[in-house]
Amino acid sequence: MNAGLVLLVVVALAAIGFVIGRSRAISTAGGDARGLHSLPGYYGQTVFLFTAVPALLVMIGWLLFQPLYIDGQISDMISDTDIAEGSSRSLVMSDVRRVASGLNTALEKGIVSETQIASMTTDNTDVRAMLGSAGIALASAVEQNILTVAKEYRQIKGTLGLLMAGVVILIAAAGFLVSVKRIHPDYRARNVSERAIKALLIVASLVAILTTVGIIFSLVFETVRFFGLYPAKDFFFSLTxxxxxxxxxxxxxxxxxxxxxxxxxxxxxxxxxxxxxxxxxxxxxxxxxxxxxxxxxxxxxxxxxxxxxxxxxxxxxxxxxxxxxxxxxxxxxxxxxxxxxxxxxxxxxxxxxxxxxxxxxxxxxxxxxxxxxxxxxxxxxxxxxxxxxxxxxxxxxxxxxxxxxxxxxxxxxxxxxxxxxxxxxxxxxxxxxxxxxxxxxxxxxxxxxxxxxxxxxxxxxxxxxxxxxxxxxxxxxxxxxxxxxx
The missing domain is CATH 1.10.3720.10 (MetI-like)
Known part of the structure; x- marks a missing residue:
């Protein structure tokens, strides 16, 4: 399932939770909001936050680590014989991703079906022409081993996408039910809501710092790799x-x-x-x-x-x-x-x-x-x-x-x-x-x-x-x- 659709489902569920949480708080107070510890809106906010925030954090973490996991699984399927002279494993992986993306695009445009993709080989199909019609340009013909790995890449990614959707929606639903059940007239919804919002503000304030740290570490890591291949003295003092x-x-x-x-x-x-x-x-x-x-x-x-x-x-x-x-x-x-x-x-x-x-x-x-x-x-x-x-x-x-x-x-x-x-x-x-x-x-x-x-x-x-x-x-x-x- 598409990550955007999962996000829409979580936000919609959280919005529904806000309305239900607010109305439930009023109903538990006998219809008189003066019997509540906090304003009715705070009760709705707690349901919204407990529904959306944990689920979205899990989804963000999942999307960050999923490519690393898939590359680790797929990289083992590429043998040294699959890497042509003058190429590298990273370039072969790039070809795999492009072919997998082309297969998905061709499926969405109705150029091929799921059954045709499963039985597709380079012998019975001009894969390069099919990918070209899907908007994916390749410099050379697709080898059979690349096509096989690309289909496996696509399958793993699709499976993990469905698994992510199920886990994220399940967490959102659990947060929805737990937060709704906790609502009663003495529940300090305002305190909970303000603490949660304060935590979100702290996280937001850390984004700039963490981004800067991430940029520096990525530059330093790759720079160290460069100086392992090229002398630092020549880099800093050469005039050419x-x-x-x-x-x-x-x-x-x-x-x-x-x-x-x-x-x-x-x-x-x-x-x-x-x-x-x-x-x-x-x-x-x-x-x-x-x-x-x-x-x-x-x-x-x-x-x-x-x-x-x-x-x-x-x-x-x-x-x-x-x-x-x-x-x-x-x-x-x-x-x-x-x-x-x-x-x-x-x-x-x-x-x-x-x-x-x-x-x-x-x-x-x-x-x-x-x-x-x-x-x-x-x-x-x-x-x-x-x-x-x-x-x-x-x-x-x-x-x-x-x-x-x-x-x-x-x-x-x-x-x-x-x-x-x-x-x-x-x-x-x-x-x-x-x-x-x-x-x-x-x-x-x-x-x-x-x-x-x-x-x-x-x-x-x-x-x-x-x-x-x-x-x-x-x-x-x-x-x-x-x-x-x-």
Missing amino acids: WNPQFSGGSDLGIFPLLWGTLYVSFVALLFAVPIGLMVAIYLSEYASNRVRSIVKPMVEVLAGIPTIVYGLFALITVGPLLRDYFAQPLGLGTSSSSVLTAGLVMGIMLIPFVSSLSDDVINAVPQSMRDGSYGLGATQSETVKQVILPAALPGVVGAILLAASRAIGETMIVVMGAGAAAKLSLNPFEAMTTITVKIVSQLTGDTEFESPETLVAFALGLSLFVITLGLNVLALYIVRKYREQYE
């Missing part, structure tokens, strides 16, 4: 990036790091002054009418998809810089360049700097302005000598957010700066960044056994360390100046 999936790769991070920092520097050099000046104008000089018009127009830039910015860089900014600056000056002939990506990225970052800086400047107490004016300072002097120093911690935070956004940007760099990993000071040359190479190393039919693929995790961990260092530096600056101006 030349991945070759056939072997003999040179995977130095330095050209990618240089491109990342160069593009980000150009973007911040463009965005920070403009964004800060926009914030100062809107908060200190603009009238309410002008502010109400200009501020939303500036913030619209933050809502434009990055692919649109990439197209703008590719079609407009790149050719403009090439025709009017790079070629006349003899600095390049390509429309893809660091300056192209940096300028367009800077446009994208303007609202990040201006909006946050505007909010920070507006938060500076009016008494500081009045005191400055009382000492005879002009408005511009007040902005320079009082307001900006007092707002500096928040402005640093805005710049940090923009820097993190610039370092992690991908689409604008792909379409504006190109994909060439090189070391150069010429801003009109094409370069690339760490994020672009992470995507390129993980796309396509790649296997996670080669250093050319695992290097993406080492790049990701390096990028994480860089952004963490930026955060630590910004925190130091914020604390230093906050003590000075508070």
Whole structure:
């Protein structure tokens, strides 16, 4: 049974439990809600929570561990002879999953029946054509052993899906019955409901922490595997990036790091002054009418998809810089360049700097302005000598957010700066960044056994360390100046 359908059944049962729990509480009090310890809604909430929460937790755990169990069972069915030269067990498992998914899709579309799938062999059926009609494209014909394993994979997954549905619905029904039976006028439903909700809030607050820990551990684990296959010294100090999936790769991070920092520097050099000046104008000089018009127009830039910015860089900014600056000056002939990506990225970052800086400047107490004016300072002097120093911690935070956004940007760099990993000071040359190479190393039919693929995790961990260092530096600056101006 589909997990979405199971979820719908559990939620529907919990909703019914809320109504029944509320009405039962009133009926046990003789129809007078004043005889209850808690409001009637709390009794319904307890039934809802005890019906839905345990069942959903079991379903989430089941869905997390089910693929691991299935892969463990199916992997034993794949012998070493089934793995072709140049392939790996993980690639064979990917083929098995694709074939099993294609069989399910073909069954749903009515292309084949369950009986035909059970008796299907590569001798009597063009499996590849059938899977193609189901929307599953394979590079080569399906071997008989892969088809057999795929059918077993599909059968195990279907059996476990039905078992999960039965267990989850049974737990939901048990929680429903137990919670309904516990309802009586003296039952402290409010206390139970509030404790349960508090527990849910604690779990929700831990999601961000656990997610961060999971990301770090996954990056560290795969990075350790990479350094077991490729020397760490060459990765950190080599000046060449030349991945070759056939072997003999040179995977130095330095050209990618240089491109990342160069593009980000150009973007911040463009965005920070403009964004800060926009914030100062809107908060200190603009009238309410002008502010109400200009501020939303500036913030619209933050809502434009990055692919649109990439197209703008590719079609407009790149050719403009090439025709009017790079070629006349003899600095390049390509429309893809660091300056192209940096300028367009800077446009994208303007609202990040201006909006946050505007909010920070507006938060500076009016008494500081009045005191400055009382000492005879002009408005511009007040902005320079009082307001900006007092707002500096928040402005640093805005710049940090923009820097993190610039370092992690991908689409604008792909379409504006190109994909060439090189070391150069010429801003009109094409370069690339760490994020672009992470995507390129993980796309396509790649296997996670080669250093050319695992290097993406080492790049990701390096990028994480860089952004963490930026955060630590910004925190130091914020604390230093906050003590000075508070």
